[in-house]
Amino acid sequence: MNTPTNCESCAMHNKANLVKLGINLDEVDYVIAMAGNPNTGKSTVFNNLTGLRQHTGNWPGKTVTRAEGGFVFNDKRYKMVDLPGTYSLLSTSTDEEVARNFILFGQPDVTVIVVDATRLERNLNLVLQILEITDRAVLCLNLMDEAKRNNLEIDVRVLSKELGIPVIPASARRRQGMTELLQAVEEVATGKYVCRPHKIKGRSAKLNNAISKLENSLAKQFPNLTNTKWVALRLLEGDDSIIEAVRTGDLGSISAGESGIQA
Amino acid sequence: MDKTTHHNREEILTAANTARWELGLDFHDTVIESIYSDASQIARKTVKLKGDKEAYATDITIDKIVTSRWLGFPLMFLLLALVFWLTIAGANYPSGLLSSVLIDYLHPLLKQAATFIHMPWWMSGILIDGAYMAAAWVIAVMLPPMAIFFPLFTLLEDLGYLPRVAFNMDNLFRKAGAHGKQALTMSMGFGCNAAGVVAARVIDSPRERLIAIITNNFSLCNGRWPTQILIATIFIGSMASPQLAGVVSAGAVVGIAVLGIFFSLVVSWGLSKTVLRGEASAFTLELPPYRPPRIWQTLYTSLIDRTIFVLWRAIIFAVPAGIVIWLVANVHIGDLSLAEYFINWSDPFALFFGLNGVILLAYIIAIPANEIVIPTILMLTVLSSKMAGVGGGSGVMFELDSTADIAGVLQTGGWTLLTGLNLMLFSLLHNPCSTTIYTIYKETKSLKWTMVSTFLPIVLGFVICFFTTQLWQFFGW
Numbered sequence: 252m253n254t255p256t257n258c259e260s261c262a263m264h265n266k267a268n269l270v271k272l273g274i275n276l277d278e279v280d281y282v283i284a285m286a287g288n289p290n291t292g293k294s295t296v297f298n299n300l301t302g303l304r305q306h307t308g309n310w311p312g313k314t315v316t317r318a319e320g321g322f323v324f325n326d327k328r329y330k331m332v333d334l335p336g337t338y339s340l341l342s343t344s345t346d347e348e349v350a351r352n353f354i355l356f357g358q359p360d361v362t363v364i365v366v367d368a369t370r371l372e373r374n375l376n377l378v379l380q381i382l383e384i385t386d387r388a389v390l391c392l393n394l395m396d397e398a399k400r401n402n403l404e405i406d407v408r409v410l411s412k413e414l415g416i417p418v419i420p421a422s423a424r425r426r427q428g429m430t431e432l433l434q435a436v437e438e439v440a441t442g443k444y445v446c447r448p449h450k451i452k453g454r455s456a457k458l459n460n461a462i463s464k465l466e467n468s469l470a471k472q473f474p475n476l477t478n479t480k481w482v483a484l485r486l487l488e489g490d491d492s493i494i495e496a497v498r499t500g501d502l503g504s505i506s507a508g509e510s511g512i513q514a
Numbered sequence: 515m516d517k518t519t520h521h522n523r524e525e526i527l528t529a530a531n532t533a534r535w536e537l538g539l540d541f542h543d544t545v546i547e548s549i550y551s552d553a554s555q556i557a558r559k560t561v562k563l564k565g566d567k568e569a570y571a572t573d574i575t576i577d578k579i580v581t582s583r584w585l586g587f588p589l590m591f592l593l594l595a596l597v598f599w600l601t602i603a604g605a606n607y608p609s610g611l612l613s614s615v616l617i618d619y620l621h622p623l624l625k626q627a628a629t630f631i632h633m634p635w636w637m638s639g640i641l642i643d644g645a646y647m648a649a650a651w652v653i654a655v656m657l658p659p660m661a662i663f664f665p666l667f668t669l670l671e672d673l674g675y676l677p678r679v680a681f682n683m684d685n686l687f688r689k690a691g692a693h694g695k696q697a698l699t700m701s702m703g704f705g706c707n708a709a710g711v712v713a714a715r716v717i718d719s720p721r722e723r724l725i726a727i728i729t730n731n732f733s734l735c736n737g738r739w740p741t742q743i744l745i746a747t748i749f750i751g752s753m754a755s756p757q758l759a760g761v762v763s764a765g766a767v768v769g770i771a772v773l774g775i776f777f778s779l780v781v782s783w784g785l786s787k788t789v790l791r792g793e794a795s796a797f798t799l800e801l802p803p804y805r806p807p808r809i810w811q812t813l814y815t816s817l818i819d820r821t822i823f824v825l826w827r828a829i830i831f832a833v834p835a836g837i838v839i840w841l842v843a844n845v846h847i848g849d850l851s852l853a854e855y856f857i858n859w860s861d862p863f864a865l866f867f868g869l870n871g872v873i874l875l876a877y878i879i880a881i882p883a884n885e886i887v888i889p890t891i892l893m894l895t896v897l898s899s900k901m902a903g904v905g906g907g908s909g910v911m912f913e914l915d916s917t918a919d920i921a922g923v924l925q926t927g928g929w930t931l932l933t934g935l936n937l938m939l940f941s942l943l944h945n946p947c948s949t950t951i952y953t954i955y956k957e958t959k960s961l962k963w964t965m966v967s968t969f970l971p972i973v974l975g976f977v978i979c980f981f982t983t984q985l986w987q988f989f990g991w
Contacts, residue, residue: 290802341546369803372557379549397805402564410560424808449556453548458541461533468526486530488542494530497523 269433270323271302279321279330281440284354286381287365288374289336292393294318295423296365297333300433324433327440332359340380341490348492354384355478360440362388363432368398368405368420378414382448383481388416389435396422415447461487473502573804577678581801586682591768593675597666599764602743605658613654621647639844640837648836651889652828655740660821663739667705668816672807676701681801683775690779691786693722696729700778703733704771707946708953715957721792725782727954728967731946732778734771737828737884741941742767744888748921749934766938774942777974827949828885835879835886842879843894853894867976868936868983870928877940882948887941895927932986936979943975 285293297303301320318333334350341347354362362385366374371392382388390410398405411418417435421428438444465483469476476482482502485493496502534541580589624646628638670676676698683697695717703710707730714726734742743763751763786792842853850858857871864870876890924934945968946954955964 371561372554375553375556376549379552397803401803404562404564406560406562410556413556413559424811449552451548451552453544453551455544458537458544461537465526465530465533468522468529472522472526483530484545486527487534487537488545489530489534494527497526500520500523 269300269430271300278328280327281329281360281436282357283329283331283436283440284357284359284362285331285333285365286350286354286362286377287336287391288338288367288370288377291336291365291367291374292423293333293336293365296363296391296393296421296429296432297331299423299426299429301331325437327437329436329440332357337377339377340384341488351384354381355481358477359385360387361436363391363436364388365391365393365423368392368394369401369403371405379449379451382414382416383451383484384478386446386448387439388446388448389432389439390414390416390418391423391428391432392418392420393423395420395428396425414449417444417446458487469497476502576804577801580675580678581681586678590679590682591772593670594771595764595768597663597670598743598767599760600666601659601663601739602747602764602767603760604662605743608658608661609654612657613650616650616654617647621650636844639840644836644838644840645833646836648832648839648886648889649829652832652885653825655744655888656828656885657821657825659740659743660736660825661817663736664705664816664821665813668812669807669809672805672812674802674804677801686779687782690783691792692725692729692779692782693717693719696722696726696778696782699726699730700733700775703730703735705736707731707733707735707950711950711953711957719792721786721790724958724963725785725790727957728785728963728970729778729781731950731967731971732774732781732942734774734942735884735947737947738941739767740885741887742770742938745934745938745941746770748924749931752921753931770938770942773939777943781970781974831882832886835882835890838879839890839894842875857894866983867979868932868986869940869979870933872927873933873937873940877944881945884941884947891937892923895923895929932983936982939978939982940975943971943978945969945972 285297287293297318297320300322302322303318303320319330320333321328321330323329332353334353335347337347337350339347340351340354353359362381364378364381366378378390392405392407392410395405405420407418407420417439419428419432419435421432423429435444439446462480462483465486466479469479469482473479482493482497486497493502579585621642624642625638628642633641679701680694680697683700684694687694687696696714698716699710699713702713710730710733711727714723714730717723717726746763746766747759750766751759754762839853842856843851845852847855853875856875859871860874861871864874872891872894875894876887879890880887945951951964951968954967955961958964
């Protein structure tokens with residue numbers, strides 16, 4: 252991980268490179284999704300970067316629909332989508348489906364996963380699930396100020412190595428770590444940083460076998476599908492909305508960059 | 515996709531089905547387990563606790579108190595009462611100041627200017643006595659309490675208190691056959707019912723979500739707090755000694771709010787036992803860590819985002835309503851104005867329920883925004899009781915300098931403690947505002963449930979007012 256120099260972490264530097272666009276979303280270069288558990292500060296990060304004022308509060312479930320905003324960083328235009336906070340991607344409430352369908356069908360260029368540094372273990376459950384769907388992600392280790400206040404120390408380098416994606420410590424409420432986050436997002440979006448996302452261990456050979464069989468037939472039917480493994484697993488688990496997407500062929504339309512299943 | 519045939523797609527699904535059987539029943543659990551074990555392994559490698567003090571020792575202690583079986587609810591009511599008391603006590607002076615500027619000073623000035631440029635009387639009536647006065651009234655009455663109430667409420671929210679409220683309420687909602695998260699949407703409704711209805715999306719089951727949407731109207735919203743606060747101050751606070759008046763009125767408002775929660779539970783229970791039958795589903799509610807709020811940031815965002823936003827909405831609705839009020843008060847058929855016709859016609863019906871024709875007409879005019887109920891009532895009362903020397907003539911909404919003056923007007927108009935009490939009850943139990951009704955339709959996509967959400971509270975309101983009146987008269991108070 253690159254340690255930020257004094258210059259980079261200074262507010263002037265940030266101002267020079269970041270232009271907040273609010274809801275002006277014409278001709279974007281990259282689409283960024285923001286996911287994470289409820290109440291980890293996604294909306295605060297979102298507001299910091301886009302200059303919008305989504306309502307924030309210490310209250311899980313504040314964002315129930317997705318909010319969109321934009322910014323320019325190093326001459327590239329980004330569209331940012333703030334997804335509702337969820338504990339997992341496996342259940343079927345409206346807010347979880349909004350989040351899942353966007354990551355799956357909206358095919359964002361980078362997914363920023365915001366986690367609560369003081370509750371890392373629980374948050375990692377969602378992170379691992381997201382990393383099964385997408386392989387371009389950045390972890391924003393938010394609420395570092397709270398972690399410090401509670402005497403928690405987190406080894407950022409090891410965490411980044413384990414997850415295979417950039418990890419950026421931040422305190423969004425104090426606007427700390429935002430420039431570093433943007434740089435990491437840029438590196439992943441442009442392909443300068445290639446993620447090697449953690450894959451779940453401990454699955455039986457029988458399961459892996461069944462998954463790869465299904466993956467093969469999925470890849471044949473839906474040549475543009477990038478996350479065949481995850482879709483295969485969901486089919487095995489009998490996920491109704493994914494079964495429906497396969498049945499109607501909607502799963503194939505994601506190649507056009509449109510969301511096949513409406514939130 | 516062109517190459518994808520229906521047949522091939524079905525084949526994939528069949529293959530998945532067969533494989534699922536082969537993998538066995540515990541397969542879903544092992545998938546979840548492997549995620550959890552990986553997560554805990556990574557966490558163990560990366561997180562270290564410095565020192566020997568347990569993290570969150572303070573948080574846990576506070577939680578034990580605020581969610582305790584015995585202290586949880588009393589503390590909740592006490593905090594709520596404190597917020598209202600600060601709002602009532604703090605808003606009085608700035609409200610008076612605003613009204614003296616906007617109404618006592620600016621209104622005559624505008625009228626003079628209108629005369630000076632020879633504006634026709636009906637035009638200056640509609641624009642200045644109708645539209646301007648309605649807007650001015652809304653600003654004078656609503657801005658100060660909102661500017662105090664919202665930041666206080668937002669501070670509680672940022673601190674992390676609201677999830678604890680939900681935690682306390684969860685058991686009650688579950689017993690009513692509703693989702694525990696309804697406690698959260700209910701709290702949102704205390705700010706704005708339309709927002710509360712949208713927030714019901716956090717509830718997975720359609721049945722429970724519908725219950726949460728239908729009952730959200732029982733949370734007193736912003737538009738109704740000022741009505742409650744004012745009527746409580748006039749009729750209930752005035753019965754206590756001046757030192758205690760503020761506390762007593764705050765207590766009365768809390769009483770109505772609690773009654774709203776009670777109705778929310780009872781109606782949820784009724785629905786889940788009849789048309790929306792079913793069991794309550796389980797869920798996890800995370801109690802987030804307490805976070806010291808960033809005071810200045812909170813003040814700024816709650817003032818700009820909430821206060822100005824709500825105020826703006828109120829003004830937008832008040833302007834056309836002001837025009838309507840002026841028109842119904844000034845368009846005459848024969849000797850009587852339209853307003854007087856309606857009031858005379860509906861009075862017997864309304865009095866039966868312990869209300870009066872003025873209140874009914876005011877609620878009809880105020881369907882777009884509850885915020886303008888009180889000014890409308892005052893204006894119509896003056897008009898129908900033909901009081902001389904108060905206000906600015908027919909159809910002019912006026913501001914009275916003190917609550918004592920308002921009390922005088924209402925008492926001359928035949929209001930009693932019972933009318934005041936019934937108005938508070940009716941303000942809690944009546945149809946949602948038009949924005950909320952529209953939001954309910956958008957969220958449920960069902961005309962039937964929108965109608966239910968609209969008419970159920972109003973029927974309930976009439977029933978409750980009727981029984982209150984009967985009891986009142988039975989005991990001869």
